Amino acid sequence: MTTVPSAPHRPPPPAPALRPKAVARTGLYAILAANAVAVAVLFAQAGFAANTLVVLGRLTGLYGALLMAFQLVLVARLPWFDRRIGMDRLTSWHRWTGFAVLWTLLAHVVFITFGYGRSSGMDPLNQLVDLAETVEGVLRALVALALLVVVGAVSARAARRRMAYETWHFLHLYTYVAVVLAFTHQVAAGTSFTSSPAATAYWYTLWGAALGAVLAGRVVLPLWRNLRHRLRVTAVVPENDHVVSVYLTGRDLDRLPARAGQFFLWRFLTRDRWWQANPFSLSMAPDGRQLRLTVKTAGDGTAALRRIEPGTRVFAEGPYGAFTALHRTRPDTLLVAGGVGVTPIRALLEELPGHAVLVYRVATDRDAVLHDELRDLAHAKGAELHLVTGPAVPDRLGPRDLAALVPDVADRDVYVCGPPGMTTAVLATLRELGVPKAQIHAERFSLAG
The missing domain is CATH 3.40.50.80 (Nucleotide-binding domain of ferredoxin-NADP reductase (FNR) module)
Incomplete structure (x- = not known):
């Protein structure tokens, strides 16, 4: 030693006694709690069905929709929350919220099917088929549920460890298809959604905010930052046989809100690597003039960094992470x-x-x-x-x-x-x-x- x-x-x-992480976490909990109360109030105002199972089915469907919208916010990569909570924790919460969504919507299907079956005298399977054939939006909802089951299965740890990140990510994108299908089902068949102008405005606002957050954090902000900073490689320096440092520069780097301890998702825009994003940390504190990442070889992708030519353009998403002096x-x-x-x-x-x-x-x-x-x-x-x-x-x-x-x-x-x-x-x-x-x-x- x-x-x-x-x-x-x-x-x-x-340092200040008020913890940024506690403030952000409390803010998320408060948002979720306020919306849970709003859903309950609007549900009560819409009136209750005589069949208890149908009542439970509608309520679990509404809370499933709320959790689905909240799940989108957790992975929207909004800078204010990410800097205070961290992508790893937000991703973990997103994962567990996803399982809650899945079980809540399964309960919704079971309660609704058995509730309507009690009134019609049909067995559950025939009742479900009848609802899919006769009620607008139900078939789309069942497709959405099937997609969520698939995504939930591949998100289980045992399955996740057996597939590449790119494969998992591609399958996970079907969640957005499920969200759209579930929303159209709610618009077409949701009693609470159409019960009053206030309920309709609330649900449109909720879904608009959730999808808008994803669009802003995952698409608009990365595109804007890359157009602004125009990152490119200036040097590739081997540190030893297995580790290499990549230096980058760009425009107005003093206005890039990066801190020591954070990481970016890096895409080196070469013919064979443009589609692959890797999370690498900054290995120097940002100084407004250049950035540096230092990477250990762990496969063909990281080994290829040694062959990156100076001048190569780089598309970087970030900065991300709460591992900072904040x-x-x-x-x-x-x-x-x-x-x-x-x-x-x-x-x-x-x-x-x-x-x-x-x-x-x-x-x-x-x-x-x-x-x-x-x-x-x-x-x-x-x-x-x-x-x-x-x-x-x-x-x-x-x-x-x-x-x-x-x-x-x-x-x-x-x-x-x-x-x-x-x-x-x-x-x-x-x-x-x-x-x-x-x-x-x-x-x-x-x-x-």
Whole structure:
């Protein structure tokens, strides 16, 4: 283990007590709760059917529609929410909301089918066929439900691990088809939708806001930013046999709202890579003149980065992520990096004020990417750098080891980025050392949850 000692430092003023993540999370909960109340009020104003099962069917259908609209907002990639909550958490919430949508709409179909079957005397299967043949929009709703079942099946972890991201993403796009079909069903057959002008206006506004958020965050904003900044590659620099850094420049980069610790979805516009988007973190704090990403070879796509020619145009979506200094709660920080997970950590070390301790976990000295930069940066900022080497087993970042390196760990914000196994182990260590949850920051930089 090697160490770069710190120089004397003056602590900066403490970070604001109001946590951005809590504010954004509370805002989302408040939006969902207010709309849940609005749905209940409009449903009650429309009147109740005599059949209890039909009443339950209509209510679950309305709440399924509400959850579907909320699910769209979660993945709209709206900058204000993304910077405060993080794409990984928003994606995870989207995933679990999706399962809630699926079960709610299944309940809607069951209640409606059995409710109408009780009145008509038909068995459930014949009743469902009759509704599809005689009620406008029901067949479209059943197609939408079938699409959601397929998307839910491929989103299960066991299935998700067995397919490429591009395949999963292509199948997931059918969710938007299901949304459109479900909305047309609600317009055609929804009693609450047509019960009053207020109800009609509410549902049109809700769906318009949800779809508008997706259009703005996923299409309009990326197109506008790329037209404005016109990113292109300026240099490709191998860091070692397996890691390469790509430098980019563009117009008005001082107006690009990127921070250290964030990532972009990068598309290098070459003949063989234009269609493939990869999430890579910034490995330097944005300075208004250039951006840099540092990537470890993990397949044909990342290996091809070594052959990118200077001048290649780049389409970048972002910046994304809440792994930033915005979430500091203490003047001083501990940064824990593993392997190539050091890239956002290196950028954070450059930007974070106060005294920082960086613990960099690698198997051997040769695996320590950007180590010379880290050493020089630590010296310039008066930070401590600890390079911890050795095999993964035994764990060299257990509670005793980490407490020896950073005795005041419980009084610092802690940023963790590395392989999943290491990250999980470090988070467990931090909990055992009594570091408050609000001071721990980790992000998976994932797209699909």
